[in-house]
Amino acid sequence: MTLSLTTAAPDLGGLETPLLVVVLASAPTLTDELRAVDTITDGALARALGRRDFRGGRDETLHLSGGESGAQRVLLVGMGPAADRTAALRRASAIAGRQANRLGVGRLAFFAGALSAEDVEAVGLGLIAGSWDFKELKTPPPAEEERAPLTEVTILAADTAAAQRGVRAASAIGEGHSLARRLGMLPGNVCTPEYLADTARDIARRFGMKVTVLGRAEMQQEKMGSFLSVAQGTSQDPKLIALEYTKGPAGAQPIAIVGKGLCFDSGGISIKPAQGMEWMKFDMCGAAGVLGAMEAIARLELPINVVGLIGSTTNMPSGEAFKPGDVVQASNGKYIEIINTDAEGRLVLADVLVYAKRFSPSAVIDAATLTGAAVIALGHTATGVMGNDDTLVQEVLDAGKRSGEPGWPLPLWDDYKELIKSDVADIKNSGGRPAGTITAALFLKEFAEGYPWVHLDIAGTAYTETDLGTVPRGPTGVPVGTFVEFARGRAR
Numbered sequence: 022m023t024l025s026l027t028t029a030a031p032d033l034g035g036l037e038t039p040l041l042v043v044v045l046a047s048a049p050t051l052t053d054e055l056r057a058v059d060t061i062t063d064g065a066l067a068r069a070l071g072r073r074d075f076r077g078g079r080d081e082t083l084h085l086s087g088g089e090s091g092a093q094r095v096l097l098v099g100m101g102p103a104a105d106r107t108a109a110l111r112r113a114s115a116i117a118g119r120q121a122n123r124l125g126v127g128r129l130a131f132f133a134g135a136l137s138a139e140d141v142e143a144v145g146l147g148l149i150a151g152s153w154d155f156k157e158l159k160t161p162p163p164a165e166e167e168r169a170p171l172t173e174v175t176i177l178a179a180d181t182a183a184a185q186r187g188v189r190a191a192s193a194i195g196e197g198h199s200l201a202r203r204l205g206m207l208p209g210n211v212c213t214p215e216y217l218a219d220t221a222r223d224i225a226r227r228f229g230m231k232v233t234v235l236g237r238a239e240m241q242q243e244k245m246g247s248f249l250s251v252a253q254g255t256s257q258d259p260k261l262i263a264l265e266y267t268k269g270p271a272g273a274q275p276i277a278i279v280g281k282g283l284c285f286d287s288g289g290i291s292i293k294p295a296q297g298m299e300w301m302k303f304d305m306c307g308a309a310g311v312l313g314a315m316e317a318i319a320r321l322e323l324p325i326n327v328v329g330l331i332g333s334t335t336n337m338p339s340g341e342a343f344k345p346g347d348v349v350q351a352s353n354g355k356y357i358e359i360i361n362t363d364a365e366g367r368l369v370l371a372d373v374l375v376y377a378k379r380f381s382p383s384a385v386i387d388a389a390t391l392t393g394a395a396v397i398a399l400g401h402t403a404t405g406v407m408g409n410d411d412t413l414v415q416e417v418l419d420a421g422k423r424s425g426e427p428g429w430p431l432p433l434w435d436d437y438k439e440l441i442k443s444d445v446a447d448i449k450n451s452g453g454r455p456a457g458t459i460t461a462a463l464f465l466k467e468f469a470e471g472y473p474w475v476h477l478d479i480a481g482t483a484y485t486e487t488d489l490g491t492v493p494r495g496p497t498g499v500p501v502g503t504f505v506e507f508a509r510g511r512a513r
């Protein structure tokens with residue numbers, strides 16, 4: 022379901038809407054522009070503020086009943102002290118979008134005072150994120166019990182070209198977010214490597230991109246023994262997917278975004294505990310982020326060349342599966358000793374990172390739900406950021422910050438390499454528990470050769486196991502925003 026966003030002049034008095042959302046910062050007062058809202062609510066707004074029932078705190082909401090006509094309901098949403106106004110607006114808008122779905126009003130008008138183009142974009146993104154819902158695999162309730170999903174929003178802001186730019190950007194990026202979240206939510210028996218390949222083919226067809234899909238046979242020809250070892254235990258054909266967006270200057274080096282696409286990670290022979298194993302359908306959120314970002318970048322028509330790369334398979338135990346002690350050879354010739362078949366993401370990405378080099382990228386950013394250790398180090402708040410080029414690391418951190426997907430750097434020091442030295446091969450695929458996020462990234466670094474590279478460990482940030490208020494249990498949309506902001510930064 023796509024949300025249609027429009028802007029209109031903020032004439033609160035003449036407004037006709039089932040729901041008026043009013044976003045306010047801390048310690049709100051009844052300003053002149055809010056008097057019209059107070060009139061609609063028969064003075065309830067002034068009373069709520071006067072009695073301090075509503076104080077504009079972060080995530081605070083208050084419902085006021087509106088008129089028979091005009092604004093029929095009013096929802097106040099707080100922004101808190103709003104040190105970062107864009108982020109606060111996005112968050113308040115997400116809460117409003119979610120609340121609109123709960124009410125079943127179908128459409129709303131949104132007011133938050135004066136809004137810049139960036140503000141409008143943040144509001145649009147918040148509303149799209151908040152009203153996003155996954156209902157495909159549930160039988161719909163009988164019509165009389167159905168609540169209309171939010172489909173139409175009017176953002177009340179001086180209806181300028183800037184506001185319309187904001188709306189267009191939000192719609193484009195929101196579409197990317199929603200695609201990534203939908204793919205994440207789809208179960209492993211539906212969202213298979215073939216399904217991701219079909220999604221990439223669909224994006225390629227709609228936007229005139231080139232798409233290449235390598236299966237098991239093609240990867241054997243490329244000698245991708247590392248990736249293929251993970252795919253040994255499944256009859257599903259593994260897929261290496263490359264999408265090429267070429268709206269940049271002809272001949273200009275592309276940026277490459279790379280995603281881990283484990284449609285399910287059972288751990289393989291080093292099998293995971295049963296408790297919570299179902300969450301491992303989300304082990305393809307990096308790949309979903311690549312597809313979502315390609316969708317958004319194409320809709321934004323960014324003047325930049327971008328290659329989207331995905332390594333997708335399913336990690337399963339079987340009589341044919343790879344096993345601890347095996348030694349495999351990646352496509353750059355390096356020998357890898359398998360210590361733990363559950364450290365499979367790095368094995369898949371190794372060959373994809375080697376493959377990335379043939380595009381002569383100016384920068385490569387990979388995103389992967391790579392290590393449980395990232396959740397221990399940074400929780401669900403920040404993405405782990407590491408790379409072989411400090412300038413690029415900073416550029417990616419900045420892009421993450423702008424998009425509301427904060428990252429935090431971890432040191433990629435050679436000292437940690439001791440942990441992944443092998444007795445029989447060039448490197449081993451697990452260094453055990455200490456510095457697990459760093460050793461995983463150091464492993465990748467051995468294959469990210471010949472270009473500036475940054476790795477995002479999104480294990481803690483790509484999906485949430487608890488309701489976050491703005492986001493229900495499931496995929497968050499990370500890393501779509503980081504990828505898109507990075508591309509936008511480079512396209513400027």
Ligand code: BES
Nearest residue numbers: 361363364365390391392393394451480
């Ligand atoms: N997909 C997991 C990492 C993961 C864990 C993502 C929790 C999201 C939440 C990855 O393939 C994995 O299993 N990593 C192992 C590595 C270990 C065996 C060195 C881990 O983190 O335990």
Ligand code: MN
Nearest residue numbers: 286363364365
């Ligand atoms: Mn694993």
Ligand code: ZN
Nearest residue numbers: 283286304366
């Ligand atoms: Zn995994």
